[in-house]
Amino acid sequence: MTEPQIALFMLGLFIFLVFLGFPIAFTLMAMGIGFGYYAYFDADRMWRSFNRLDEMASSWDSFSLWIEGFFNNRIFDLFINQTYTVMSNEVLTAVPLFLFMGYVVERANIVDRLFTTLNIASKNVPGSLGVAALITCALFATATGIVGAVVTLMGLLALPAMLKARYDPSFASGIICAGGTLGILIPPSIMLIVYAAASGTSIVRLYAGALVPGLILVGLYLTYVIGRSLLQPSVAPKPKEGEVPDMPTGQLILLLITSFLPLAFLILAVLGSILFGLATPTEAAAIGALGGMLLAVAYRALTFQRLRESVYLTVRTTAMVCWLFVGSYVFSAVFSYLGGESVISEFVSGLNLTPLQFLLLAQLIIFLLGWPLEWSEIIIIFVPIFLPLLEIFGIDPLFFGILVALNLQTSFLTPPMAMSAYYLKGIAPPEVRLTQIFAGILPFLAMVFISMAIVYIFPQAVYGLPELFYGR
Structure with a gap:
């Protein structure tokens, strides 16, 4: 076998071992060292x-x-x-800090208060519980960036309330599963930090570029929830008299100030300090971690047990990301040294694709990879294979990264491997079937594809804020 053939065999063997269930980080390191011993043998x-x-x-x-x-x-x-x-790597230093902020917020009972307040405030809106759940998911997902944590907590908190209010189980499940994935895209997203480290793209420009597409996706979700509640009231019945307490305006404002504003202020302070150049992402993440602890103290929810759990989960997740990077770097270095990257580059160049066709092909491959793999594995292992090809087709890594972030929403929402559905099923009442959750997810999956089409057609949705803040 020639060295390029060995490189392709190496890639194929890795994919085979992943499907067998071997730990991905250690598989990457073992294969990188094993094939690298042959490649660098003297x-x-x-x-x-x-x-x-x-x-x-x-x-x-x-x-x-x-x-x-x-x-x-x-x-x-x-x-x-x-x-x-x-x-x-200074960029990756922000990962444990943002993770710690999210885990502390998750354990501080802030989300419970937020959901209750938004439910009362939006009681006259069609599908009010669904709207409240979706907004809570968006804020919480933005604060944590951890899909499993958001879907699980909101499933425990909002799903029983919606089922009690006679919401269609499929409709209610779809709202929670889709809302829980928003943290992948909306800044301060951990996924974008990892992409920045893998691609060398400015994390600040990525955050600015992701903001408008993220808001577009949230807007599409809300439009669907309200629109379907109006057209099909049976899926989201209006609350009966007394189900949602009436509250004087002053008391409602006070409730919003004490539950909604602190978390929103924390997120905006972290994001604003990054976008306006007041702090680096790592410094802003440190502020966010401190702010999360202060919020927990203010809500009298910071105990030693919760703090210890937050630290443990932060260390575990950070170690996973870092060792994935180590394995990926070693694997990709050996793969390139053997000529695998050149083979792929020459093959794709020989297809005579237009930039749009290449983008569609790359997004299709990432969409399919999202079934068996987590977003971290896709970003760290497979996206670097596409990065050298971007220059050939004249595609900006910033634009490509935002499309990937949008696309990765689908990895949690596409049956039969929709992980958000399995997270929700694990804590949902027994009468909520997995097939019902899958059915509820599909309309939101369509919203993701619509948002991707909008970004394709109007790329200024990505470039607008980065150019406004930082120039071309």
Whole structure:
């Protein structure tokens, strides 16, 4: 086999092992080191060490020299250097801080108060519970960026309330599953931080570029919820007299100030400090982490147990992301050294695709990868394969990144591998069937595709804010 063929075999074997269920980070590292040992093998370098074995007086010295000869391969230097590069990456420093902010907010009972307040405030809006749940999901998903946490918590909080209000189970489930994925796109998104580290794109410009598409998607979701509630009142009946308490305007405003404004202010302060250049993403994330703790203290919800859980979950998730990066960097370096990247580049160039056709093909591949893989694995492992091709087709990595962020919403919403549906099913009442959740998700999946089409047709939706804030 030629080296490019070995590179393609390496990629195919990795995909096969992933489908078998092997841990992805360690599979990447093992395959990178294994194939890298072959790629960087220098027989003369190794045998120079082995030829000294006869000079050794003891068997232990001989064994030590044999080990030295075996490890005398540049792949081990590459692995150490890539590990150091990832762990010292300033962009990735923001990941644990944003995660910690989200986990603290999740455990501070802020979302419970927020949902109750929004439900009372929107009681005259068609599908008021659904609107309240969707807005709460958007704010909470923005604060945490952790899909499983948002869907699970909102499933425990909002789904029983909607079912009690006689909402159609499918409709209610779709709202929670779709709302829970918004944190992937809307800043301060952890996914965009990871993409920035993988692609070398400015995280500040990515945040600015993602804001309008994120609001478009939220607007489409709200339009669908309100529109369907008007056209088909049976899926979201109006609340009966006394189901939602009447509240004087002054008391309602006070409730909004104490429940909605603190979380909204925290998010806007973090995002605004980044967009207006007042702080780097890492500094803003640190402010957000401190703000999350202060909110928890203000709501009298910060206990040692909750703080310990937040720290543990933050460390676990951060370690997963960082080791995925290490494995991906080693794997991609060996893959490129063997000529795999050149083969793919020449193959795609030979298809004579237009930039639009390439974008559609790339998004289709990412859409399909979203079935078996998490967004972190797609961004860290597979998106870098497309990045060298962007220059060939004249595509801005910023625009490509926002499209990928939109597309990754579908990885949680596409049956039969819709992870948000399984998160919700795990905590939903027994009478809510998985098929009902899948049916409720599909209209929101259509909204994602519509938002992607809008971005394709009107790219200024991505470029508008970055150009306004930072120029071309």
